[in-house]
Every structure is written in structure tokens, then in C-alpha cells.
Amino acid sequence: xxxxxxxxxxxxxxxxxxxxxxxxxxxxxxxxxxxxxxxxxxxxxxxxxxxxxxxxxxxxxxxxxxxxxxxxxxxxxxxxxxxxxxxxxxxxxxxxxxxxxxxxxxxxxxxxxxxxxxxxxxxxxxxxxxxxxxxxxxxxxxxxxxxxxxxxxxxxxxxxxxxxxxxxxxxxxxxxxxxxxxxxxxxxxxxxxxxxxxxxxxxxxxxxxxxxxxxxxxxxxxxxxxxxxxxxxxxxxxxxxxxxxxxxxxxxxxxxxxxxxxxxxxxxxxxxxxxxxxxxxxxxxxxxxxxxxxxxxxxxxxxxxxxxxxxxxxxxxxxxxxxxxxxxxxxxxxxxxxxxxxxxxxxxxxxxxxxxxxxxxxxxxxxxxxxxxxxxxxxxxxxxxxxxxxxxxxxxxxxxxxxxxxxxxxxxxxxxxxxxxxxxxxxxxxxxxxxxxxxxxxxxxxx
Amino acid sequence: xxxxxxxxxxxxxxxxxxxxxxxxxxxxxxxxxxxxxxxxxxxxxxxxxxxxxxxxxxxxxxxxxxxxxxxxxxxxxxxxxxxxxxxxxxxxxxxxxxxxxxxxxxxxxxxxxxxxxxxxxxxxxxxxxxxxxxxxxxxxxxxxxxxxxxxxxxxxxxxxxxxxxxxxxxxxxxxxxxxxxxxxxxxxxxxxxxxxxxxxxxxxxxxxxxxxxxxxxxxxxxxxxxxxxxxxxxxxxxxxxxxxxxxxxxxxxxxxxxxxxxxxxxxxxxxxxxxxxxxxxxxxxxxxxxxxxxxxxxxxxxxxxxxxxxxxxxxxxxxxxxxxxxxxxxxxxxxxxxxxxxxxxxxxxxxxxxxxxxxxxxxxxxxxxxxxxxxxxxxxxxxxxxxxxxxxxxxxxxxxxxxxxxxxxxxxxxxxxxxxxxxxxxxxxxxxxxxxxxxxxxxxxxxxxxxxxxxxxxxxxxxxxxxxxxxxxxxxxxxx
Numbered sequence: 024x025x026x027x028x029x030x031x032x033x034x035x036x037x038x039x040x041x042x043x044x045x046x047x048x049x050x051x052x053x054x055x056x057x058x059x060x061x062x063x064x065x066x067x068x069x070x071x072x073x074x075x076x077x078x079x080x081x082x083x084x085x086x087x088x089x090x091x092x093x094x095x096x097x098x099x100x101x102x103x104x105x106x107x108x109x110x111x112x113x114x115x116x117x118x119x120x121x122x123x124x125x126x127x128x129x130x131x132x133x134x135x136x137x138x139x140x141x142x143x144x145x146x147x148x149x150x151x152x153x154x155x156x157x158x159x160x161x162x163x164x165x166x167x168x169x170x171x172x173x174x175x176x177x178x179x180x181x182x183x184x185x186x187x188x189x190x191x192x193x194x195x196x197x198x199x200x201x202x203x204x205x206x207x208x209x210x211x212x213x214x215x216x217x218x219x220x221x222x223x224x225x226x227x228x229x230x231x232x233x234x235x236x237x238x239x240x241x242x243x244x245x246x247x248x249x250x251x252x253x254x255x256x257x258x259x260x261x262x263x264x265x266x267x268x269x270x271x272x273x274x275x276x277x278x279x280x281x282x283x284x285x286x287x288x289x290x291x292x293x294x295x296x297x298x299x300x301x302x303x304x305x306x307x308x309x310x311x312x313x314x315x316x317x318x319x320x321x322x323x324x325x326x327x328x329x330x331x332x333x334x335x336x337x338x339x340x341x342x343x344x345x346x347x348x349x350x351x352x353x354x355x356x357x358x359x360x361x362x363x364x365x366x367x368x369x370x371x372x373x374x375x376x377x378x379x380x381x382x383x384x385x386x387x388x389x390x391x392x393x394x395x396x397x398x399x400x401x402x403x404x405x406x407x408x409x410x411x412x413x414x415x416x417x418x419x420x421x422x423x424x425x426x427x428x429x430x431x432x433x434x435x436x437x438x439x440x441x442x443x444x445x446x447x448x449x450x451x452x453x454x455x456x457x458x459x460x461x462x463x464x465x466x467x468x469x470x
Numbered sequence: 471x472x473x474x475x476x477x478x479x480x481x482x483x484x485x486x487x488x489x490x491x492x493x494x495x496x497x498x499x500x501x502x503x504x505x506x507x508x509x510x511x512x513x514x515x516x517x518x519x520x521x522x523x524x525x526x527x528x529x530x531x532x533x534x535x536x537x538x539x540x541x542x543x544x545x546x547x548x549x550x551x552x553x554x555x556x557x558x559x560x561x562x563x564x565x566x567x568x569x570x571x572x573x574x575x576x577x578x579x580x581x582x583x584x585x586x587x588x589x590x591x592x593x594x595x596x597x598x599x600x601x602x603x604x605x606x607x608x609x610x611x612x613x614x615x616x617x618x619x620x621x622x623x624x625x626x627x628x629x630x631x632x633x634x635x636x637x638x639x640x641x642x643x644x645x646x647x648x649x650x651x652x653x654x655x656x657x658x659x660x661x662x663x664x665x666x667x668x669x670x671x672x673x674x675x676x677x678x679x680x681x682x683x684x685x686x687x688x689x690x691x692x693x694x695x696x697x698x699x700x701x702x703x704x705x706x707x708x709x710x711x712x713x714x715x716x717x718x719x720x721x722x723x724x725x726x727x728x729x730x731x732x733x734x735x736x737x738x739x740x741x742x743x744x745x746x747x748x749x750x751x752x753x754x755x756x757x758x759x760x761x762x763x764x765x766x767x768x769x770x771x772x773x774x775x776x777x778x779x780x781x782x783x784x785x786x787x788x789x790x791x792x793x794x795x796x797x798x799x800x801x802x803x804x805x806x807x808x809x810x811x812x813x814x815x816x817x818x819x820x821x822x823x824x825x826x827x828x829x830x831x832x833x834x835x836x837x838x839x840x841x842x843x844x845x846x847x848x849x850x851x852x853x854x855x856x857x858x859x860x861x862x863x864x865x866x867x868x869x870x871x872x873x874x875x876x877x878x879x880x881x882x883x884x885x886x887x888x889x890x891x892x893x894x895x896x897x898x899x900x901x902x903x904x905x906x907x908x909x910x911x912x913x914x915x916x917x918x919x920x921x922x923x924x925x926x927x928x929x930x931x932x933x934x935x936x937x938x939x940x941x942x943x944x945x946x947x948x949x950x
Contacts, residue, residue: 106519126512228518232748262523262750346562347516390743
């Protein structure tokens with residue numbers, strides 16, 4: 024038995040049956056990380072000694088009423104934009120290279136402090152989650168475990184690569200315009216962007232507040248459902264978190280799908296879609312048909328404007344959210360400055376990478392006096408149109424099926440020269456964030 | 471043109487810190503003072519990932535303020551971000567309200583020489599206060615204290631309806647008294663919990679168009695606001711008279727030189743890039759919620775004044791002056807209830823007490839004794855234990871010795887009035903015997919002579935003789 028190949032629900036079963044201990048599981052992952060990290064570069068920070076110590080302690084208490092029959096003792100990887108008390112949270116930026124948050128994000132609190140999962144460390148990402156290849160990370164380039172010359176996607180590239188390379192059994196990612204789904208797709212694992220408001224954002228370093236959402240990256244769908252059940256729920260510290268009753272998302276997983284109405288928006292199968300992607304989708308559609316689902320084509324014609332809308336809204340919010348990184352209270356501060364303005368200018372110039380600067384400038388521009396109406400306000404109107412159009416789609420269909428990425432994993436450097444081309448990686452995913460929808464991607468694993 | 475040919479136009483943006491126990495977006499204490507950076511948490515320090523949660527009390531207090539100033543309350547309101555960089559602003563934006571403030575279109579009534587005047591309120595909105603920069607004594611730079619960051623504020627924006635420094639003073643005092651009455655702000659100007667941005671412009675009388683305005687920010691004393699307006703009006707007229715143009719700019723008032731100075735900042739034309747705060751949800755208020763607050767509004771200065779006219783038989787002016795300060799009017803009511811003599815209590819408060827406060831430039835809150843003590847003083851006069859002349863000395867001592875009861879002061883100083891008939895008779899007889907001319911004068915119709923004799927008796931007894939008894943006994947003695 025190779026422990027690191029097991030899914031979490033399989034690990035849980037073995038823990039419950041006492042066939043494995045938390046220490047054995049954790050040790051297997053520690054060994055795997057020690058073996059693979061030099062090739063994959065998935066982690067910004069590892070906490071392996073702490074993980075092993077915690078595993079031992081949990082094993083000692085595993086028979087207690089509190090920890091028995093729970094996910095306690097199962098390891099986890101956390102994207103490096105979620106605050107962890109006492110452990111660095113860098114957002115893969117020079118700006119936060121040495122930043123240690125004084126508090127735990129709500130999801131971290133739930134999983135690590137309450138459920139007693141064991142964090143193996145913080146996973147690499149595009150700087151401040153801005154990017155689609157994890158290449159904008161200040162620290163390292165995470166590689167796609169299937170082909171080390173290719174990117175893992177992004178921005179949660181570290182999370183997806185770590186799950187795909189069996190370096191963590193599951194991981195948390197965050198998704199603003201596709202940042203969970205696209206890397207999951209490129210790495211051949213399962214990624215789920217929950218409905219906006221389902222998971223608390225408290226402690227998630229904000230990129231675009233009205234779009235950001237934390238979600239699972241796992242080896243299979245069941246694990247995603249389990250992890251979502253653990254992290255979903257209202258949080259009084261996040262006003263935008265929905266006050267809905269707690270649910271067990273695994274409950275309906277194994278029901279058959281006979282009669283399920285699946286809508287396929289034709290706009291998502293246009294010219295930009297790569298042949299392999301198209302074929303894989305057609306294959307999937309065939310599988311669903313065989314299982315008794317009804318497939319129908321629909322049109323979501325405002326989807327065409329979703330990408331532009333997304334980049335206006337996301338950059339606008341980012342330009343404001345990233346203002347706090349000014350070198351005054353925490354984060355990078357330039358050594359040389361003459362006055363306050365210099366301190367701001369030099370600290371931010373040195374602390375942020377090119378992509379982050381590009382989006383701050385773009386966002387500042389669209390919110391400026393004289394441009395606000397033409398860009399930001401108009402984008403908000405289009406956002407409403409997108410929402411309405413998806414709502415209409417769901418009047419006729421139970422689910423919609425689209426590709427996640429128009430292309431498969433690309434090579435390093437292939438799109439870094441042309442930001443617009445990189446932005447197109449999000450074309451299939453952003454409309455869902457704009458509409459605030461739930462969304463699940465699952466790839467067939469074929470090792 | 472002459473000074474009288476110009477009309478002055480003033481508008482105010484008043485910031486009042488709300489007296490909620492906790493901050494606007496987190497549960498840190500709003501208490502003033504405290505070691506730097508001890509009333510802080512990840513939210514009010516602008517830590518990465520921290521999110522604001524709106525304190526419902528802040529909405530309630532702002533609605534209260536809106537209702538007390540005759541505003542319309544918005545059923546659908548929201549928060550917006552106002553973006554700017556400054557070290558006292560940890561998020562690099564203030565969470566304020568832009569196009570949907572909680573309260574709009576209200577007014578406050580003031581009394582001018584020409585009768586009542588309504589000063590329009592454009593809006594009242596909620597926002598968070600910034601931290602404070604402490605400039606290091608050793609000149610090594612500035613230190614940031616975030617205890618105040620996130621303290622809730624309401625900004626009350628007036629229409630440009632004020633026409634003089636005096637009207638501005640009256641408006642501000644009225645606003646302060648309303649906020650105190652409804653208990654939403656302690657309005658301590660010296661602690662900065664009430665401060666005003668003053669916009670001043672002048673135009674030729676009869677002209678429709680407003681002149682270019684200048685703004686003086688963060689003014690926090692009535693006196694300097696009056697001085698600053700008077701100076702700025704003269705300056706603007708002077709510039710125009712000399713053929714110059716007023717520049718729209720922010721000015722700094724310098725208390726020492728008594729002048730305004732331009733705060734020439736290259737980024738004067740700040741673009742705050744307002745946009746809806748995505749971390750907060752819309753504020754929706756039901757009619758029921760608003761009505762409930764309206765029903766529970768405490769008595770406001772206007773209605774309290776009306777009640778004083780009726781209940782205590784005060785004059786219009788007395789009632790207005792007493793009710794202008796919530797503290798003073800509560801002091802008045804308590805002392806009146808205990809002493810049963812509101813007229814006397816009112817007189818003491820508006821004459822001697824007010825005079826002593828004025829001399830020390832202090833507010834009624836600085837009165838160092840309790841309403842019970844003033845009531846005791848009034849009752850001691852009534853009972854004849856002391857004369858009202860001695861009572862003035864007792865009051866001085868009450869200010870000098872906080873906490874010391876009037877009876878104790880009188881006892882310690884041996885100021886008890888002589889009301890012993892035998893003792894007074896003895897003095898009266900002696901004086902009558904020694905001043906035969908005065909008796910003749912009095913009998914010849916010179917009433918003044920009686921006053922002279924009483925004066926002599928007072929001198930003899932160091933003011934302690936009961937004046938009513940003296941009066942009666944001298945008259946009796948002269949009848950013989």
C-alpha cells in the first residue's frame with residue numbers, strides 16, 4: 024500500500040479501523056515531500072517537524088471522544104494567502120516575504136485548530152493570486168508533476184501540483200477568476216470553487232473581495248465534498264458569508280443522474296478551444312449521456328464580455344485591497360527613502376512584482392474620476408447581465424458543463440511575455456465568479 | 471466696495487465621534503487614551519485578510535442623530551471605500567459612505583437677532599476614524615498609534631446656509647447640544663471627539679453664484695472657529711478688493727498668529743476613487759426599525775425649553791441658556807427638585823456659576839460640586855442661615871474646594887447669620903444711639919438713611935446679621 028496515493032476518505036477509513044496511525048500517514052507525506060519538493064517546488068514554507076509532532080500527539084488522543092471518528096490527524100496543504108498564526112503567510116510576494124500573521128484565517132481555525140488536521144505547510148501561488156501559471160511567484164516556479172517543463176496553472180498552482188504529486192492528500196486553494204479550477208484542470212485533479220459566500224474569507228489575503236472564494240483541491244470528488252463540508256458555513260467575522268444551514272455535501276454523491284438536465288453553453292466551445300480539450304469534453308458528455316443525463320445546448324452570449332468585466336472589477340478591488348501594503352506597519356520597507364512619499368513609492372516598487380503592479384495601475388485607472396462610469400460602473404452593469412443570463416440558464420438546466428481551461432498545460436515562459444494571452448486562460452472560468460455561481464471541475468485521472 | 475456690501479457664506483462638515491463602547495468594524499474598545507496600540511486588533515490595524523463587520527449600534531446612533539435633526543432616513547444605504555495613502559490610515563482607505571448616506575435633507579434651528587433660522591443639513595453619514603501620528607520627541611520620525619483607528623464617526627454636512635461667524639457658532643453649539651441630548655456623542659472638543667471642517671466664501675450682496683470657497687480642516691474649539699472665520703472673511707474680501715482671485719484650497723488656521731496659511735500640497739486635487747465596499751453588505755432599514763428609534767428619542771433641547779417655561783416659570787432666555795447644555799439642564803432640574811426653588815437655582819447657575827466658569831474658560835461639566843450642594847446653598851439662604859451676600863463667598867469656596875459641602879464651609883468660616891433677636895437688638899440700639907442725624911433724616915423722608923444704618927450694622931457683624939431682621943428692628947427703633 025502506498026499511503027500517499029490514497030484519497031482522504033480512504034485514509035479516514037484506515038484511521039478509523041486503526042490500520043494506520045496519523046504518524047504513519049504524516050511520515051509518508053513528509054518523506055514524499057522530502058523526495059519530490061526539489062523537482063516540483065510546490066511549497067513556500069514547510070512545517071514538517073511540527074506536523075510530525077502534532078501527529079504523534081493526535082495518535083495519543085485518537086481514542087478520546089473528541090478525536091475518535093474524525094478527520095483529526097490527516098495532513099493538509101494550505102495556499103500561502105491564508106493567514107496562519109505563527110507561520111509565514113507570504114502570498115508568494117517579496118512584500119510579505121517575512122510576514123507572520125498574528126491570527127488564523129477562519130478556514131485554518133476550523134481545519135487545524137478545531138478538526139485537528141495537520142498542516143504540512145504553505146503552498147506556492149501566483150503573487151497575490153494574480154496569474155494563471157504560478158510563474159508570478161516571487162520565490163519559485165512550481166512545476167506540473169505530469170511534465171516538469173510545463174506550468175501547473177494558477178494561481179493555486181502549488182496546491183494543485185502538490186495534490187497531483189501526492190505531496191499532500193488535499194489542499195486549500197482560492198479562486199477569484201479560475202484560480203482553483205484552472206490549475207486543478209492542468210494538473211489533473213479535482214478543484215471546486217464554492218458559491219460566493221459559502222466559505223468565510225476571513226483571513227484570506229484579499230485580491231478581489233467580491234470574487235474571492237476559498238475551496239478544495241483534492242484527488243477525487245468525494246474528498247472535495249468532504250473538505251467543503253468542513254469549511255463551509257456562516258462566519259460572523261465575514262459579513263459576506265451566507266447564513267445558510269450547514270450541509271453534508273457528500274450525501275448525494277452516489278445517487279444516479281438519470282434525467283439530470285445538463286446545459287452546454289455553445290459560447291464555451293468556440294475557436295479558442297484547443298482540440299484535446301474539446302475531445303475530452305465530448306467524451307465526458309458521452310459518459311453523462313450513457314448514465315441517463317439529458318444534454319442540451321444553450322447560449323450565454325454575454326459570456327463574451329465576462330473576461331473584460333472580470334479584469335475591470337478584479338483590478339479595481341485589488342488596487343484598493345493592496346493599498347495597505349505600504350511599508351508602514353508590516354511587510355517590505357525600502358531601506359532608502361527621503362520622505363513619506365518616497366517610503367511608499369520605494370517600498371511598493373521593490374515589494375510588488377510586475378503583474379501585481381500592472382493590475383494595481385489598471386484598477387486605479389478604472390476607478391479614477393472621469394473613468395469610473397465608463398469602466399467600473401459599466402462593468403458592474405454587465406455583471407448583472409451575466410448573473411441574469413446564468414439564472415435563465417438554470418431555469419432550464421440543472422447544471423451547466425463547460426471546459427475549465429481553453430488549453431492544456433503550457434510551457435514555462437510561453438505566455439509571460441504577453442499578459443493578454445495569459446488573461447485568456449481564464450476565459451472559461453471568470454463568468455462563474457462574476458455570476459457568483461458554484462462550480463465543480465473534475466478531471467479523469469489517468470496516470 | 472465696503473465690507474457691508476459682501477455677504478459671507480459658510481458651510482460646515484462636522485465630525486462627531488460616536489460614544490459606542492466598541493469600534494465601528496471590530497470589537498475593540500473606543501475608550502480615549504490608553505497606551506498606544508493597545509485598543510487594536512487585526513481588523514482595525516488593517517492586517518492582511520482581516521474583514522470589517524459593521525457595528526449595528528453605529529447605525530442606530532446615526533439614525534438617532536438624523537431623526538433629531540429632522541433628516542430623512544434612507545431605507546437602503548451602503549458603505550463605500552475612500553482610497554488614500556497616509557500612515558494613520560492602516561487600510562489605505564476609509565470606509566465611509568458616498569452616494570447613499572444614512573440620513574439626508576435635515577435641518578437644525580438656531581436663534582438669530584432676526585428670529586429663528588433653519589440651517590439645512592445635506593447629509594449625515596457614518597465612517598471610521600483614522601489613527602494618530604505621534605511625532606517623536608527626538609526627531610527620529612513619527613510613531614503611529616491606532617487606538618483611534620476604527621472609532622465610529624458621523625459626518626454631518628450642512629448646506630451653505632450660515633451667514634456669519636456668530637451664526638456658525640450658534641449652529642455648532644446647537645448641534646453639539648442635540649448630540650449630547652440624544653447621547654450619541656460626548657462631544658468633547660478638546661479630545662477631538664467633535665471637530666469641524668469650515669468652508670468659507672464671500673460674494674457681493676444680491677449675487678446668486680457662490681464665491682470660491684476655502685476650507686479650514688479639523689477645527690476643534692468654538693473660539694478658534696469664530697476667530698478663523700472672521701480672519702478668513704476679511705482676508706478674502708481684501709484679496710477681492712485688491713483685484714485678486716480666491717483660490718479653492720485647504721487652509722491651516724494658526725491659533726498663535728491668528729492667521730490662516732495655505733497647505734500647499736502637490737496632491738491637492740486628491741482623487742479618492744470611491745467605490746462600493748465589497749466586504750460589507752447593503753444597509754437595509756425597515757420602517758419599523760426607524761419608527762422604533764423615533765419613538766424612543768429622548769427629550770430634545772427645544773421641547774425641554776418649552777417645558778421649562780411651563781413647569782419652572784423661567785423666562786425664554788433663561789430656559790434657552792439652561793437647556794443649551796444637557797449637563798447644565800440636568801444639574802438645574804436636580805437642584806430645583808431638592809431645593810424646591812427653581813428660580814433661585816436658575817439665578818445662581820446663570821449668574822455666579824456661569825461667571826466663574828467663564829473666567830476659567832470652562833464648560834458646565836467642570837462644575838466641581840453636585841446639584842445637591844447648590845440646592846443646599848439655596849436652602850440655607852431661604853432658611854436665613856446665611857445671607858445671599860455671604861452665599862457668594864460660599865460659592866467661591868465651593869469652586870476652590872471640590873466636594874466640600876456648603877454647610878461645612880459656613881461652619882468652618884463662622885459665617886452663620888446672626889438671627890438672634892437679642893444680639894441684633896443690642897447692635898441696632900447701639901447704632902441708633904450713635905447716629906441721631908440719620909434718624910432725623912429718615913423721619914424727614916430720606917429713605918436712604920435706613921440703608922446707611924443697615925450698612926453700619928452689617929459692617930459691625932461682618933455681614934452676618936440677618937438683613938430682614940435688621941430692617942424690621944431699625945424701623946421699629948425709629949418709630950419710637
